[in-house]
Amino acid sequence: MEIKKLFDLTGRTALVTGSCQGIGKAIALALAEYGCNIIIHCLDERELAENTKLEIKAFGVEAWIITGDLSDASAPGQIFDQATALTPVVDILVLNVSIQRRNSWQQVSLSEMDLQTALNFRSSLQLCQLFSIPMQQQKWGRILTIGSVQQTKPHPKMIVYAATKAALSNMVKNLALQLACDGITVNNIAPGVINTERNREALLDIPYREKLEQQIPLNFIGEPSDCAPAALLLCSAAGRYITGQDYYIDGGFGL
Numbered sequence: 001m002e003i004k005k006l007f008d009l010t011g012r013t014a015l016v017t018g019s020c021q022g023i024g025k026a027i028a029l030a031l032a033e034y035g036c037n038i039i040i041h042c043l044d045e046r047e048l049a050e051n052t053k054l055e056i057k058a059f060g061v062e063a064w065i066i067t068g069d070l071s072d073a074s075a076p077g078q079i080f081d082q083a084t085a086l087t088p089v090v091d092i093l094v095l096n097v098s099i100q101r102r103n104s105w106q107q108v109s110l111s112e113m114d115l116q117t118a119l120n121f122r123s124s125l126q127l128c129q130l131f132s133i134p135m136q137q138q139k140w141g142r143i144l145t146i147g148s149v150q151q152t153k154p155h156p157k158m159i160v161y162a163a164t165k166a167a168l169s170n171m172v173k174n175l176a177l178q179l180a181c182d183g184i185t186v187n188n189i190a191p192g193v194i195n196t197e198r199n200r201e202a203l204l205d206i207p208y209r210e211k212l213e214q215q216i217p218l219n220f221i222g223e224p225s226d227c228a229p230a231a232l233l234l235c236s237a238a239g240r241y242i243t244g245q246d247y248y249i250d251g252g253f254g255l
Contacts, residue, residue: 003238006236006237007034007236008127008237009034009036009235009236011035012035012037012041012092013038013062013086013087013089013091014036014092014094014235015038015041015043015066015079015097016038016040016041016094017070017094017097017254018097019038019040019041020049020051020052021052024041025195025224026224026227027094027096027228027231028228029052029056029212029228030225030231030232031094031231032059032063033251036061036235037079038062039064039083039086040052040053040065040066041065041067041097042069046065049065054153064081066083066086070097070123071099073118076127076130078129083131084134089135089137090134091140091141093127093128093141093142093143093144094146094231095127095143095146097123098116098119098146098148098160099116099119099161101115101116102157104157107217116161116164117164120161120164120167124168128175131143132175132179132184134184136184139182139183140183140184141182141183142234143185145172145189146188146191146227147169147189147190147246149193149254150165151169151246154166169246176243176244180243185234185240185242187234187245187246188245188246190247190250191226191227191250192249192250192251193212193251195222196224209221216250217251217253219251222251230247230249
């Protein structure tokens, strides 16, 4: 088989959480470019989601928008119901939603801890519990989590965020072992410093940006699109023999 055909996702459907901007959007567009139908998930950014839907449909695939606040324990079930009303099986689940709060570790409040734990870890496990069942029934599936270089190189002002990303990486290895027999791969990509909305204000500080770039061996800040090729590999037949792995997309920052 030609290598390029292994990346063909025609007929597949992916749900990408938090996919109306940033890394989630870049991954959704990459999967759509290779023929995948996309379920866009957002909180309440309707205009951004509609614009993303137009960009996705330009590739000649289907696109839908669903909503849900993943800090709410009931949201994964609601998202599952919305998605399965659109398609019998979500073949590819990309877990991109997360939140980070900067604070000294001594000052972290219970509410900060609970919010980050819910969004960054609990909701991911809940979504895996739900969406893996139809994947198991069809004996094919892809689960991709979006971690962070902080899972092994934690920022001192983001102790909870870093810890939840480490937990996510551990979850991936655990699930990969249990779901491999059903033809489901489970992997994690760990971005470094990426020019997303979350980081944009901080990166406008030129001295701060230059200091960061000096710590990155490749000497530049990544873009959301830098995360998309690895996601395409891990979500397609090209990645069929890869599971339980962490792919660092960080310009060498974690070395």
